[in-house]
Amino acid sequence: MNKTEKIKALVIVALVYIIAGLAAIVTLEYLPISIILRKTMVADIVATLVVFIFSMLYKNSSMYDPYWSVAPIFIAFYWLYEAYGFPFAGADFTIWIMILLLITWGVRLTWNWMLRWEGFNDEDWRYVKIKKKTGIFYWPSSFISIHLMPTLWVFAGMVPVYYAINANTTPVSILMSLATLVTIVAISLETIADNQLRKHLRTRKSKNELLKTGLWGIMSFPNYMGEILFWWGMYLFALAYNVDLWWTIFGPLSITLLFVFISIPMMKKRRENKVAV
Template identity: 50%
Template sequence: MTTEAKEPPRLARDRAWIAAAYLAGLGAALAAGWLTRERHPLLVAALADLAGTVVVFAFSMAFDNSSVYDPYWSVAPIPIALYWAWLGLESGSPPARLALILMLFFIWGIRLTQNWLARWRGMGDEDFRYRRIRERTGRAYWPASFLSIHLMPTIWVFLGMLPAWAALARPGRPFGWLDLAACAVTLAAILVEWLADRQLRRFLRERKDKAEILDKGLWAASRHPNYFGEVLFWWGIFLFGIAAAPDEWWTGVGALSILALFLFVSVPWMDRRMLAGHPEYRRRLQTTSGLVPWVRKKS
């Protein structure tokens, strides 16, 4: 007879605290949204987003772990998209577009959050980047954590959501071929990110030596294919915005800012970490694309 592996009690308790943090954050966001409901939908969503961030930050401080905030990236866009879609229903936005975008946000958000939960080992597990910031800032860590770990990603994701406002909350153009193209790009992005994460999990589980470097599958063509999938997702959302309201092209600043985040912050940071622990990683830097999957260069 086989028995199912049970979740350690401490991990189950810590996950319950994460759920409580996000429910409290959602409550604060709903309250902020209600109090500002007569304002522009972008401002309403921004203030609600900020309120949710502050509450989750309070839980990060309470548990002395900034990784409490990590799922916010994939959780917050869902209620924001739902709010804008509700406005879109009232203003006459094409139902097919609303349904497609909401479906994609739910698939992306649930998958990304589940992937984080599968890796997270509890309140004793904090992202290595946050530990570095803690070491460098000392007593100023929590102000630094709020600004750099909590507030800045909230701003980045909100910028990425700008095209979703154009596509969901406004009446927009009729549903058409560009919506289908946007759906294809966004679905492809989710698939790439899912496959890259799956390959990484399998590699970490099956590798015999910690010195091994993943260079198979999508990871043979890109050093960070999971990041590529994430960036591509936001460009897919931008295409939906263009399909609905070409005059809101300026919302592309969101996809551009997320691209810049990964190109100039996330990729270099991970590369430095890999190089510090794996000197042979330098060859991978020379031969393999940092973000976009591409043919390897000859060393």
């Protein structure tokens, strides 16, 4: 796909996400649920459903891919609005440190997807594999495994952020510093790993050539390691405000389990197949 066609595809994706965002806003406005966390989850699922509908229309589940990194930013700002009103005057600088790191993570990860995605003729190989396995049941499977479940995983990861925003306490400086450091390291690790991978994909001599230099020569899937670490950073922010929020550990833990038992094994198997060839 040429550059013009790719830009058109990205514009379509942007419009789809605007529609999904509007659907979420309407849900938040009119849904008769007083508990903000629950209301947000429903709106999140509604937005996911909108993206899924367009995934079917364009026959490409990669339409959903940027949702992982886009939705958390808007969710965080909605929670800020509910907690402090606009223009968020009550939120102190420690809250903004967490939010700015979240924005940095989300924008960078979305940008990385934009650089790698080639348009509607380009679909994640994992989705193609699921399509071959499920046949006529692909779209129900796509909704559950590719769209809905990741939305719920990320929402779980955002729960510590919600409670940090609403803590109304002074954070413990040591934990705050640790949370900031861990999150910065996570974003840096993921950024370097993704940049090295993109360069490798551009310059490799064959599709079966593996990346064994840089961070990829030191550890397996450093981009995934950075992603996992990021969500633990968000969890540490919650602990910095109130150690009694330890129970929100299910958020980063669920994302860790996703990568350890699903994403990484799939990538390892794909790598082994390349070596075998």
